[in-house]
Amino acid sequence: MLASFPCLTGRAQSWTPVPSADFASLSLTQFADHEIEVPYYLFHFAQVANAVVETGTDRGFLNIKVNREPVDNQPYNARIMENQLSLAYFYSVNRPWNPYRGHPAVRVRLEAMLDRWARIQNQPGSADGDFDGLYAEYSATNWSQAPTSFGVMHAAEAVDLIRDAGVPFDATVLENARVSLRRALMALFTRADMRSHARQWSNQFNGSYHAALIYLENWPDAELDAAFAKAVADSAAQDQSPAGFYYEQEGPDFGYSGVHDNNLRVTLPRLRARADLLPIVSSEDTHWNEWLAANFVLQPGLSPRTFLTNAGLNTRTSHSFQTPRSRPLSEWALPSRIFSYTDAEYAASVTTRRAEVQNSFGRWGALSVNNAYSYIPAFVFDAVRPLNVWHPTSAQRAASDATLPCLAAGSANRQYHDPRPVTLTTAKRAGYYATVTTGNIRISRQNYGLGLL
Secondary structure, X not given: OOOOOOOOOOOOOOOOOOOOOOHHHOOHHHOOHHXXXXXXXXXXXXXXXXXXXXXXXXXXXXOOOOOOOHHHOOOOOOOHHHHHHHHHHHHHOOOOOOOOOOOHHHHHHXXXXXXXXXXXXXXXXXXXXXXXXXXXXXXXXXXXXXXXXXXXXXXXHHHHHHHHHOOOOOHHHHHHHHHHHHHHHHHHHHOHHXXXXXXXXXXXXXXXXXXXXXXXXXXXXXXXXXXXXXXXXXXHHHOEOOOOOEOEOOEOOOOOHHHHXXXXXXXXXXXXXXXXXXXXXXXXXXXXXXXXXXXXXEOOXXXXXXXXXXXXXXXXXXXXXXXXEOOOOOOOOHHHHHHEOOHHHHHHHHHHHHHHHHHHOOOOOOOOOOOOOOOOOOXXXXXXXXXXXXXXXXXXXXXXXXXXXXXXXXXXXXXXXEOOOEEEEEEEOOOOEEEEEEEOOOOOOXXXXXXXX
């Protein structure tokens, strides 16, 4: 049942279609480096925005299958509503290439989406009132961590963009969104079931850090701040194994390292200002990257730089190789520099990507629908502000490389133990590096024993 928030007013007449952007008048030179992915999304924006449902019980639902698996594109699924961030970005950002800032046809759709997002949250006094503050994903009553945590991550950014831009917007919708944000954050930080869930699916939790920091920046709140700080400390103690990995389905998964990295990249600009929290998170990241270093072997002579992973441990993916990327905490977590771009590599990657986008600029063809990945709103987090502000130099990365167990000088043995139980033993000798895993298989896809040699 939808929440009984005050209804929107003045929206009775049919919506005017959102027009397509005129790429004949645009140039890639108008887009900053951190906006390099924006042209593709701008090109297809009108089609996506015009898919917002105008009337009826599904009003505000995004009825186009371009984000998340098509079978899950259902009106109750809060993950689908994350694309309200795309509408908020184009409605708010003041850039010379953007024809949609303050556009009335975008506004009415964005108001409907944000209004719906607040209404589909589980409410006090509902039939499932025990799940107050949570959102659903895979069924109408699947009140759970992922749609709530990733939902607030996107919704908080959307609200912040609208407020900062000063563009016209329905004040009631914004207030309802604020109430929903706070209710969801308090549920994530204080509910025992949510804390327990984070210990099994840790990547689904730390996206909420970004939402909490945005909320507290806009609406100082001592109770929420205290709950947030406690949840961060609890996460460090409970959601990460003593061996170093973050729990994913009760074990390690190297594929999900990218989700953790992205959540922290998005959070870091605001996390930098929290001297009480940054050391906790950077210590976690150091421990995590020490685990990665034990389970990754640098492959000689490959470009780009490539690591073979101890993939038999994966609980959720078949992730077997990893290449460098921007590592958000490499400024402080020295082991993460091993797996990071250097400053020169990052600059070169931007140049390469700009050339790729230039080759297809304005010529992307039809948007792929019934596609889980063709219009993912996470592009906005990079587009709003440069997130990759620090990368190690080649010398700094080389110094960290010397600590990589498979490359370190001399002979050494080390064990990494988790009480579930699982134990990883590594052995470095002059002629080889080997890993052996023993313990309880958590998921049938896992393979223990000799992993890397």
